[in-house]
Amino acid sequence: MSDRTNPIDANSTNDSADPIADYLARIALHLTTDDQQREAILAEVRCHLEEAAAHAVATGADPGQAATQAVMVFGSASTVAHRFNAVHPIAWSPMRFVRGAAWGVVVTWLVWTLVTYPVLAYLTVTRGAVPGNLPGVFHPLWLDLLFYASPPAFGAIWALGAVPALWLVPFILLYSAVPFVWGMRARRWWVAGLAFGLGGVLAFPWVLATIPYRWNDGNNAWLLVVVAAYWLLMPIAVAASGVGAFAATWLPSLGAILRRRPTVARRWRVLSARSLAGAALLVLLGLSVWAGVSAATWAPAAQPAPAQQIAAIQAHLNFPVALPTALPPGMRLTAATKTMVACAAPCGPNDDNGIALSFTNASGEWLELSERLPSPADTITAPTATGTYQFSQATGGEARPVWWLGEDTSDWTETSLIWTGNGVEYQLVTTSHLTQDQLQAIATSLR
């Protein structure tokens, strides 16, 4: 007949020095009412428990046992707190609204990053290459990928184009979990959802700024679709809080039905929203750890040493590869690749007879030496007279997207020297500020 369940929560201590204080602390932990209401509830409950204990002591009970018994009869701390929470739903004051929006920003960034990071790491490891547009802000790859996975970077957009968008499902579910819980406890659920959703939108402040920057920059309709997609975060949050409010209203009735079938009821308790969200977060954290470890230990496939590369290419060439013996200070050979002249079929016998040697220095300046046998498909004709050098300079610009706001443009000047020697055409190209004489000195040092 008794409805009394075990009121001592799993983390309680029956041998606590003050069972009543311990119990009140556990109730306070679960209460979501405002501070004034919380104090009033705790004062009322304390009064009851102390009076019950005093009454038991007056009839001869041990004081410690009397306090424990009073707590036992009162019921589970979490259940009592949840009953009070249902009676006193949270009123969303303007200050709470602002705090809710701030939480929306934080949760959105956190979940977005946690969901995107493993995807980027997986793509990096399985494809054997870092994602395109990787900002390269940080030196360790795992940190770079983590930054790339955060909202301000392009990582998620890149991943959306690389793998099916199904991985966004956990983001939507985890993002919705918070407004769902808030909706269960709020006096006006839509205010709670609106606050969180506003935070979700504010988490991407640069999206709106994209419109004036990118307008008439291609497909305006697609631009508006992308911007509108971000604003969907707000109705999603409001809907989630509405579902939470609905669940708070109807789940107790559902629970009453389920209690008639104890097995199902137990299962229902295990699969509470909080348990599911916690499990999902644990999975994501696990995946993130895996992603961090994978990215930290990943390295691109090792390339053979330049000398080995040259030896391998030399086997396919009809001329001996010459190397410069006088290079600018700090410049060193980093790679050798076989070149092929773009030609219309049938191609000539010399069209794939070439090699490109790349030299770089610590500042990132580069120098490339191309050697090839003359081909009719060549677009640049080298001087045929030995000892004649053709010097030229070209300027240009390069633009690459930077975040959402526009493009980073950089100007460059490319210097080249073309000459012929022993029937082989040579071309030296560089973006470093080398004069014609310096380039010519490199050219004459070929051995």
Added chain:
Amino acid sequence: MRELKKGSLGMLLLHLLYERPSYGYALCERLRERSAGTLSFEDGAVYPLLHTLEKEGLAEGYWETDDDADAGRKGPRRRYYRLTPNGVRALREALREWNQFSTAITRILGQPQMEGEGQP
């Protein structure tokens, strides 16, 4: 029985408060005494219900004053509840419904016994 108790607790509290203003612990004790142990509630279920009655305007809560009976005792102040006019009306309505319900049940159970019932 569980649902029956759950549904009737509000009515019982209204009735006890109709008799005289009281506080949570005393209400719990009176519930236990009057039901002679047949009805047992977690004490923690009574307080949220009292708060609900207060929010619905059926009861009015106030902290213990010097005018209250045991004001001279030691210990934290009690929170008393008294019935409002709306609470009296709600109690009257609840009792009317309860009487209708119990009368209907009694009528059904008052029919001739089931076949075989009461025979050795």
